[in-house]
Amino acid sequence: MPLIGFTLAVVFQLPANVAIGTILIATCPGGTASNIMTYWSEGDIALSVCMTTVSNVLAIGMMPWCLFLYSRYWIAISNVIMPAPEEIAIALVIMLIPTSVGMLIRWKWPRFSEKLAFVLNIIVNIQIVLFIILSVVVFPHVFATGWRPWCVGTLYPFTAFTVGYFLSRLFGLMPKQAKTVAFETGIQNGALALSLINYLILQGYTNMAEMMTIPMIHTIFCDC
Incomplete structure (x- = not known):
């Protein structure tokens, strides 16, 4: 996924900060959204939870390494963003407790549990609608960035879904499991990416706001 994000950022000639935001969301592990989408589509819930857990554990080491590797195309090595391992570990704990x-x-x-699932489905749908509305109000600059970021933000998860599904089928997985892998591949933890960017802004890096563009578009696209 980092390679796909990097390729799209280069092909569409994204500005440096927008491109770094693309790499950031591409290196993020899976989140609870992929589990929810798997549940709604009647995929393999156990496989989804296992993949999310493994990707979060591996992200503690792989996420900083991938950011270091791909970000150097746009910025100096000394300025490469390195998320703290505790930030990723917190995201893992937040996911594991409710699961x-x-x-x-x-x-x-x-x-x-069946009755509770029905109620929670309604709550999740309301949360998605509220998230989209708040995104438009709080981050209007995201929706006025031109056509290139929008192309990358929508092509990226679509490409991930396609690659995840057909590679799974190629290796003999059944459609139910392949669908689950597609969700786990294509839906990254947008909340983690946005929280890391917000942390940088609070530390005084005011020029980091553009980095929110692709993570925000990706999150909205996947939630819809």
Whole structure:
């Protein structure tokens, strides 16, 4: 995924900060959104949770390394963004706690879990609508960046879904599992990327706001 993000950023000649934001979201591990999409599409929930967990654990080392590798195309090595391992570890814990609670409820009280899932589906849909509305209000600059970032922001997850699905089928996975892999491949943890950028802005790097462009477009596209 970092290679796909890098290639699209170069092909569409994105500005440096926008391109770095593309690499940042491309190096992020999977988040809870992929688990939700897998549930809605009746994919393999166990596979989805396992892939999300593994990608988050590996991201503690792989995310800084990939950022170091790909960001050097646009900025000096000394300025490469290196997210702290604790930031990624926190994201892992945030994902594992509700997942563990959900698995416990599903195991102990299966009938109650079905009713709870119905209610949570409604809540998640409301959250998605609110997120999109707030994004438009709080980050208007994202929606006035020209056609290139929009092309990258939408082509990136679409390419990931396609590659994830057909590679899975090529290696013999059933459609249900291949669909799950496609979601896990294409839906990165946008909240992690945006929180890292916000952290940099709070530290005084005011020129980092442009980095939000691709992570924001990617998150909105995937949530829709």
